[in-house]
Amino acid sequence: MYITGARFPGRYVQAPGLISRLGAQAETLGKHALVILDRNLADVLRGPLEEGVKPLSAVISVHGGECSEQEITRNVEEGRAKGVDMIIGVGGGKALDTAKSVAFRLGGLPCVIVPTIAASDAPCSALAVVYKESDHSVDYDYFLPRNPDLVLVDTQIIAQAPSRFLAAGIGDALATWYEAESSRIADAPNCWGTHGSALAFEIARFCRDTIVEYGAEALRECDAGEAGPAFERVVEANILLSGAGFESGGVAGAHAIHHGLCELPDVHHHLHGEKVAIGVLATLLIHGNRDEYEKVRDYCLSVRLPTRLSDIGIVEVSDEKLQAVAQRACRPGEIMENEPITVTPDMVVAALRQLA
Incomplete structure (x- = not known):
């Protein structure tokens, strides 16, 4: 059924x-x-x-x-x-x-x-x-x-929290639509074993649109310690829309790469959403979608998200480190399998090298 x-x-x-x-x-x-x-x-x-x-x-x-x-x-x-x-x-x-x-x-x-x-x-x-x-x-x-x-x-x-946390939430929310869309195309199940409803994918889309429209202004309001209109919209997107979107629509490559990055001590002082943003960029490179990668990279810069491995603490990039990330990201049964193409460790290594 x-x-x-x-x-x-x-x-x-x-x-x-x-x-x-x-x-x-x-x-x-x-x-x-x-x-x-x-x-x-x-x-x-x-x-x-x-x-x-x-x-x-x-x-x-x-x-x-x-x-x-x-x-x-x-x-x-x-x-x-x-x-x-x-x-x-x-x-x-x-x-x-x-x-x-x-x-x-x-x-x-x-x-x-x-x-x-x-x-x-x-x-x-x-x-x-x-x-x-x-x-x-x-x-x-x-x-x-x-x-x-x-x-x-x-x-x-x-x-009242540092705006870095809000930016990291934007990074996590950024993955929501891309991973839900990969899961939709692959017809992959979500994390509780069903397939995303039409509403699930609309929530993921609305999440993306909200952070793109209001992200930069929300960070400025947060810098001032104000829960202004843009801030309220982005908080809702980061917590409610992204939560419902990923859980119902599906997760895939960006979070698989996040899990791989967590194998490295270099990144342990960086926030979840910061590492997920790197995962989004790497996944776009894996798919060969250069135009979308450049658009998302520029957006990440506008909302204070990392775009290079050095931004999340990986200053010395070695084959050993990249292989550790890639092997964890692509291990059997991992959510990388929700991508609509077969992603190999070598593909992950090649994408991450472009972010070095």
Whole structure:
């Protein structure tokens, strides 16, 4: 049977100052929450969270920094010991992915996601990327059976973050349409085993159009710490449109190359969306689409995204490094197989060399 479909979070709400209504928005889901709070924001947000989560009772667990088996297990044990009936994740992508994983392992508890940056499309998805604590490379993609029950986006908080995070989110969102289009042409299934509906591909297109129209102005508003009109549009694109677009439309070469890049210690201080942007450019080169590559390269420059390997820390480019990236990107069963052509490690190496 050929099944098409799309999936979304249970609810999505966005406004400046919304963290003050976290408890009111979440109280239909549970009464006693484990709040997994990004360690980089613990000092700043603990007070607003403790006030905003009312009337719920909450136990705050400061996240260790990596979405790893160890961190997931630690929070599962904490949640079980405290008898919580809801998980709330607050912070960047790794804290949020940990929260989603913990909610699932505690028997499918309701999950509330509160992103504090718009640096990726992680918040709305039923996917968590689990990394190794040892070398911070990708361990595995954790496909969960349910999207978050509530995604609450306080754009006032997000506007206070460095604009680099917003730019990285634009990089992740940039991949959404290209990968969905590759999946559509290849008739490849999405990450939950169906084929994208017509709506899924329209969301991916709208995501692309939004970041192209509003991206540069949104970054200027973010520089000023303002949640202005363009900023609101791009935050929605980075989080909601990109999340629904990739999950329902499909993922392919750009994220496969991202996974490969994560094999190199050189890139570990660079953001997910920055590496994904390199993956988009490399995939366009693999397809021999030079005109589109040049258009996307120029756009990346306009929104502060990397266009060369040196921009993401790979200053010394060697055959050994490129082969490590390519072998990981093209390993059997990898999402590179969702491209409409067969992509070999040699093709990945050749494309990355053009970005050196």
